[in-house]
Amino acid sequence: MSDIILETNHLTKKYHHNLALNDVSIKLEKNHIYGFIGENGAGKSTFMKIIAGLTFPTSGDLTLMGESSESGLARKRKSMGTMIEGPYLYGNYTLRQNVEIQRMLVGNPDKAATDRVIEMVELTDQAKKKAKKLSMGMKQRLGVAMALVGNPRFLILDEPINGLDPINIITLRNMLKKINEEQECTIFVSSHILSELYLLATDFIFIHKGSIVETVTHEELEEKCSQYIQVKDNNIPETVTILEKYFPDMTYKVVADDTVKIYGKTDIKAELSSHLMEAGIVISELSNKELSLEEYFVSIMGGVTYA
Template sequence: MNEYVLRTHRLTKKYKTQYALDNVDLSVRQGTIYGFIGQNGAGKSTLMKLVTGMAFPTSGTIELFGASDEREIVRNRKRMGVAIESPALYPHLTAQENLEAHRLQRGVPGRDCVARTLKLVGLDGTGRKKARNFSLGMKQRLSLAVALLGDPEFLILDEPTNGLDPMGVVEMRELLQKLNRERGITILISSHILSELHLLATHYGIIHRGKLLEQLTVQELQEKCRQYVHIKANDPERAAAVLERELATTEFEVLPDGVIRLYSHLEKPASVSKALVAGGLELEQFMPMGEDLESYFAARIGGGANG
């Protein structure tokens, strides 16, 4: 089995003089949930359209399930489920009729997959209700159901929680986690709002103005955003000894410039400074540091993460 479901190499899409994507090298590992984040217009949807064959690159290559030959890529796209932009739903049809229509169009064998997929997304009790009368959350679920027809190995979802109320966001997140956990489906999900992704994604890609700025795991992101107390004292070695002896902690590091980063006792900074001063140390700098997830992304893209 190939380690990567999707890889791109120097993938570029140019419209006249405007680059929608600029030499993007993106990698999505098998079994992961890849959160693709960037502001509106950053290039998220463009990349997804190139991968799904809805648009064609100006230059660069795409590798899908280990295949880079165009004919093999077309064949491997049948192993994908896609929900990009507005879902292609028939408003005058029921949920079951919508899925049956899509099943026939795509040549998915076996009618039993319709009922099974409706149950999976929680729409099995909608009966004769027409899609035009569905709530936005129900339409998003139906769009996901269309993408799930044929039991795909790889889901590509563009802003699937757009317009949902808080409960709808939670339900969608739990459903995607279930698909990933129980069925091993790899998911590439885009959003310009970090709060939709930070409880879901196992890997992240940050894109801004067509350029992929960074790819990292959730563990790497948490490490980069780790909170700590920044301490600069007149005697770093003695300060370290005081932390170990008086506060019974080894959760700190002494940097080459003598600055200490203390990762424990974050909720009790006063007790830390009191212990250091009582140990005969002069504190030149003492302040909480570190970023939360929102501010980290905002700093990388040079603006508000919700922009």
């Protein structure tokens, strides 16, 4: 069996003259946790709605759990759990009734699943409260419970952290990790805040103005956000020649006419400085820097990448 749970090919969505999604082609592997990151209005919810069958692409196609036909997609979507643009709740029904209705809608015969998922999101003591009386954070957790009640193989959550306090964010993170590990459930979570997903996701997909601009693993993101050496001098081409000759294992990126960033070891400054001065290069800066998650996010959204 294929390890790909979702593959999209050139998905494009237009609303009148607004291009919400632009030629999106991605592959999601089974049992990973994907962080889907972009600013508000970037196209995150539109993409999720297409995958969930709530809207249709203007062009392009997708394959879900090996199925690409209309009838096949409909079958496989029964193995999905979703919360997109907030939970859809029956306000005059209790929390438990909302979950029970969802259990029946997705066709899960296991009646015990209702109370089990309510306990998972730590809302057992609120089960008899009407949904309209719940706080925003409780509604978000209820939405997650409703997404889980069908025992999904593929879970899609749109901004699930909205309205949660720090303790509940940690609880949700631990719960999703447990579901991923114990139930082999692939999880696709969106947010506009990279730092919120950093401790959860195994992979990250960045979307900007409807287009995918970067896809990285957690390990690759760690490397991109690690320390680097910044060099500013009057002869960057010669500096690059020196780097390739004396430090072949280092990676670098020329970011301006007078600036190069060097990634990898940061204890080479003295040796590098010696080589640069021997070549007659005038150094204006040679310093250690560190790229934060927020800086990386801003750079990606601006279309600039750090190699």
